[in-house]
Amino acid sequence: MVSISTSVGDIRLSNPVMLASGILDETSGSMKRALESGAAIAVTKSIGSSERKGYPTPVVSVIATGMLNAVGLANPGIDSFSEEFSNFPVKEKVAVSIFGKDTEEFLYLARRVEGLGFKILELNLSCPHVAGVGSEIGQDPDLVEDIIRELKSRTNLQIWAKLTPSITNIVTIAKAAEKADAYVLINTVKATGVDIYARQFLLSNKIGGYSGPGIKPIALRAVYDVRKESEKDIIGVGGINDWNDAVEFFLLGASAVQVGTGLYYRDYGIYDNINAGIARYLEDEGFSSLDDIIGLMVKS
Amino acid sequence: MNFSVIKEIVNENDSIFTIRFDSVMVAKPGQFLMVWVPGVKEVPMSLSSIGDDFAITFKVFGESTKKLASMKKGERMFYRGPYGNPYPEPEGKTAYVAGGTGLASLLPLIRKYKGDVYTGARTRNDLFLLDDDFRIATEDGSLGFRGNVVDLFVKEEDEYDTVYVCGPEAMMRSLLDRMHREKHGNVYFSLERLMKCGIGICDSCSVNGYRVCKEGTVFTYEQLKKMDEFGVYRRSGSGKIELIAKVQ
Numbered sequence: 441m442v443s444i445s446t447s448v449g450d451i452r453l454s455n456p457v458m459l460a461s462g463i464l465d466e467t468s469g470s471m472k473r474a475l476e477s478g479a480a481i482a483v484t485k486s487i488g489s490s491e492r493k494g495y496p497t498p499v500v501s502v503i504a505t506g507m508l509n510a511v512g513l514a515n516p517g518i519d520s521f522s523e524e525f526s527n528f529p530v531k532e533k534v535a536v537s538i539f540g541k542d543t544e545e546f547l548y549l550a551r552r553v554e555g556l557g558f559k560i561l562e563l564n565l566s567c568p569h570v571a572g573v574g575s576e577i578g579q580d581p582d583l584v585e586d587i588i589r590e591l592k593s594r595t596n597l598q599i600w601a602k603l604t605p606s607i608t609n610i611v612t613i614a615k616a617a618e619k620a621d622a623y624v625l626i627n628t629v630k631a632t633g634v635d636i637y638a639r640q641f642l643l644s645n646k647i648g649g650y651s652g653p654g655i656k657p658i659a660l661r662a663v664y665d666v667r668k669e670s671e672k673d674i675i676g677v678g679g680i681n682d683w684n685d686a687v688e689f690f691l692l693g694a695s696a697v698q699v700g701t702g703l704y705y706r707d708y709g710i711y712d713n714i715n716a717g718i719a720r721y722l723e724d725e726g727f728s729s730l731d732d733i734i735g736l737m738v739k740s
Numbered sequence: 741m742n743f744s745v746i747k748e749i750v751n752e753n754d755s756i757f758t759i760r761f762d763s764v765m766v767a768k769p770g771q772f773l774m775v776w777v778p779g780v781k782e783v784p785m786s787l788s789s790i791g792d793d794f795a796i797t798f799k800v801f802g803e804s805t806k807k808l809a810s811m812k813k814g815e816r817m818f819y820r821g822p823y824g825n826p827y828p829e830p831e832g833k834t835a836y837v838a839g840g841t842g843l844a845s846l847l848p849l850i851r852k853y854k855g856d857v858y859t860g861a862r863t864r865n866d867l868f869l870l871d872d873d874f875r876i877a878t879e880d881g882s883l884g885f886r887g888n889v890v891d892l893f894v895k896e897e898d899e900y901d902t903v904y905v906c907g908p909e910a911m912m913r914s915l916l917d918r919m920h921r922e923k924h925g926n927v928y929f930s931l932e933r934l935m936k937c938g939i940g941i942c943d944s945c946s947v948n949g950y951r952v953c954k955e956g957t958v959f960t961y962e963q964l965k966k967m968d969e970f971g972v973y974r975r976s977g978s979g980k981i982e983l984i985a986k987v988q
Contacts, residue, residue, distance in 0.1 A: 463941050466979040469949030469969070485943070485979065493977040497782035498774075500937040501741075511942065516980035524981060635741050638778040638818055642741075704941050 442722040443729040444715060446695050448673045449598045449621030451560065453480040453696060455715045456730060457686070460677050460700035461486055461537040461562060461602070462511070468524050475533050478711030483698065484521075486537040486564040487553075488573075489545055491517035495569075501633060501642035506652020506679065507701050508633050510569040510645035513539060518552050526556055535560035535600060539573045543587045547594060554595050561597045563587065565617070566604035566627030568649045575604040575630070581616035588619045598622075600675065605655075605662050606630040614666045622673040624698065625662045629655050652701040653679045660692055667693030667738045681705050683717020690718075693735040741776060743816040744794070749809070752868040756841065757809045758788060758797040761817055765794070768826030769848035770930055770958050774938040776818040777804045784935045784953070786845035786906075787822065797844035797869070823938050824957045827928055830855065832901025837893050837915065839907020843869060845930050845957075846906050856900075860889025860907075888987065890915045902926040909933075913971020914987040916964055924961035931956050934975060944975060 446456040458481040459465055459474040466485045474482040494514025501508045515521070528534060536558050538549040550561055565584055567574025577583055584601070591599050601617040602624035603610055614623055628649025633642040642648075659678025667674060676694030680686055681702045689697050702710050718730065727733055744761035752758055767790050775796065776782040781804040789795035800809050811817065827849055834855030836846045843859050847869065850857055857874045861867045864883035867876065876884030877892040885892045890911060897903070897919060903926065905912055912929050919927065933945035933952045940954030948967040950956070964970050973981050 464943045464946075464951075466943035467946045467949070467975070470943050470946050470951075473949040491978045491980055494936075496780075497936055498776060500939070500942060502939065511936065514936075514978050516976075516978050520980045635778075635818070637743055637816065638741070638776070640778040644781070701941070704939060707940070 442719055442727065444718050444722070446730050446734070448675060448696050449600070451481075451598055455480045456690070456696040456718070457711050457714045458535070458675065458696060458698045459483055460698035461564065462509075463700040463703055466515075468528055471528070471534065473708065474711075475530060477708040478715060480696070481533055481535050481560070483535040483562050484525075484537050485515055486513055486539045486567065487515050487518055487521045487549065488513065488539050489518055489549060491515070491520065496644045498643055499645075502704070503633055503642075505654030506650060507704065508631060508642055508648045508650055509628070510643040510648030512645060513567060513570050513573070518549055522552065522556055531557050532559055534558055535562045537562040537564050537602070539564040539567060541572050541577070543583070543590050546587045547590050550591050550595050550597060554597050559598055560600065561591070561595075562600040562602055562624060563591075563620070564602055564627075565613075566602050568604065568606055568628055568630035569645055569647055575606055575627070578604045578613060579607050581612055584613055584616040585619070588617055592619050600624050602627055603662075605658050610662050611665055611669050614670060618670065618672065620672070622675055622695075623666060623670075624675045624677060625666060625694075626655070626659045626678050629658060651678070652704075653681060655679045656685060656688075660688055663689055663694050664692040664738065667735055680714070681710070683714045683721060686714050686718060687721055687733070690730065690733050691735075691737045693738045695734050741818055741820055743818045746811055746813055746815050746817055748813060749811060752797065753865060755800045756797065756868045757800065758795050759808065759811070759817060760789070760793060760795045763794045765822060767794075767822040769852065770827035770845060771822035771824050772845075772938075772957065773819040773821040774823065774935070775804075775808065776820070777807045778818060780804045780807050784932070784938060786930075788844040788847045789851075790848045797841070797847070799841045821938065823953055825955070827904055827930070827958050828926075829853070830902040830904075831926055833899060834902045834904070835893065835896070835900040837889060837903065837905045837907070839889055839911040840866070842906030842908070842930070842932075846904055849904060855902075858889050858893045860892065890918060890987070894918050894920075897921055904928050904930075906930040909971050909974065910984050910987045916961065916971070919961070927961035928958050929961070929964055930958050931970075934977060944977075944979070946975075
């Protein structure tokens with residue numbers, strides 16, 4: 441049997457598939473279920489320093505090529521999160537996603553997360569639909585650099601920087617985030633949609649994030665562009681529905697992948713589908729391990 | 741997003757309304773729609789009638805239901821769905837146990853399969869769509885049995901092979917805990933939770949990792965017995981855990 445283990449920063453993983461932030465990861469019950477279903481890591485919904493209800497419904501809309509969402513960073517706040525997750529059984533398999541408006545808020549949240557015993561922090565520098573946080577922070581290279589430098593020097597957490605594709609050149613922000621342990625590429629693409637009979641926006645917030653099969657080419661391009669400029673580990677995310685999609689990401693330099701909207705199409709079986717498919721592909725194509733194909737098409 | 745033209749709006753009592761509409765959708769008893777009130781919100785609604793005559797029946801509760809209740813014949817009602825799993829078909833002698841507007845979800849079954857209907861509300865003014873042979877409980881005793889519908893039903897529980905339950909979660913938890921039958925194979929509960937997506941991805945309606953919108957809304961007795969959050973905790977719009985008030 442070929443090995444599908446991989447590593448991201450200092451973390452060794454038994455398989456390369458993770459649950460992305462924002463899908464089925466609000467409740468501890470669903471986080472456990474993702475891990476039981478085969479996810480190597482489950483990333484939480486993004487947590488802020490205080491409770492947020494998010495936007496009124498509709499917050500999700502299925503379109504022909506994927507999905508639009510503007511949930512609005514709904515989250516219970518770090519205090520309630522701590523209460524619910526303080527006794528979570530496998531904290532080493534959880535990455536806690538956080539968002540904030542400045543370096544101080546990120547640092548405050550990071551310390552709380554580290555205090556709870558988690559090891560991995562994913563920085564939401566990329567949510568496209570809430571003012572003052574997410575992609576608005578993630579488009580400012582100086583701020584991104586400052587946040588990550590502070591977090592790396594003041595905590596022992598593994599820092600994963602999730603970047604936005606809604607920017608002229610993602611490499612600029614990747615360079616600003618180079619002190620992180622890994623990049624997560626990409627978050628949803630800033631987008632909108634209209635119901636022509638109601639003559640209304642599909643989402644209450646009007647603007648949201650586009651995910652699903654339609655954004656896979658955009659995500660692949662981001663992974664490829666960043667891999668050409670950096671040796672840092674990349675976690676690929678965007679439109680991955682099956683193992684074929686995942687293999688594309690590996691060939692262009694991703695060490696692991698995340699699935700989110702894919703759960704809408706494949707439900708919890710998606711982890712086994714991807715893991716089994718990768719193993720079969722590697723064997724059929726004569727490779728002995730996943731490492732053999734990571735970045736295969738980028739190495740000169 | 742689909743829409744249907746409203747055929748009729750019926751005022752069932754002070755606060756409960758039925759909207760009738762035509763549709764070509766294929767739906768089964770127990771399924772729900774995400775009804776969109778443009779400019780207000782999108783809310784989950786059980787189908788209270790299926791087939792030649794589609795309907796939703798709801799209590800005016802917030803802005804969306806208020807707006808829906810004020811709509812007129814000929815206007816468009818927007819929705820997506822149907823979603824969720826239907827109630828399985830009954831076997832043997834059947835009982836329907838409804839609390840409040842839970843009756844709406846059970847109505848398509850009640851009309852299709854013979855059975856005894858137990859329905860309860862706070863007062864007689866809160867009851868709706870009553871038939872002469874319904875067994876009624878009101879908390880203030882203004883009509884039928886004085887007490888809640890669980891008290892009324894558990895006395896007769898042994899008579900039935902199949903039981904369908906839909907009502908407030910605390911009421912359903914109370915019934916689940918008080919059922920004393922030996923075989924629970926055909927006991928089904930339909931849950932209602934705060935829902936945002938309706939399609940199994942947002943996690944807002946999850947109970948112990950099970951999504952009410954996708955793996956429910958109908959759960960069996962055995963499934964619910966294993967869910968310690970059922971009837972005890974729910975989630976607010978932010979995902980924060982809240983305690984559900986117990987039935988006295």
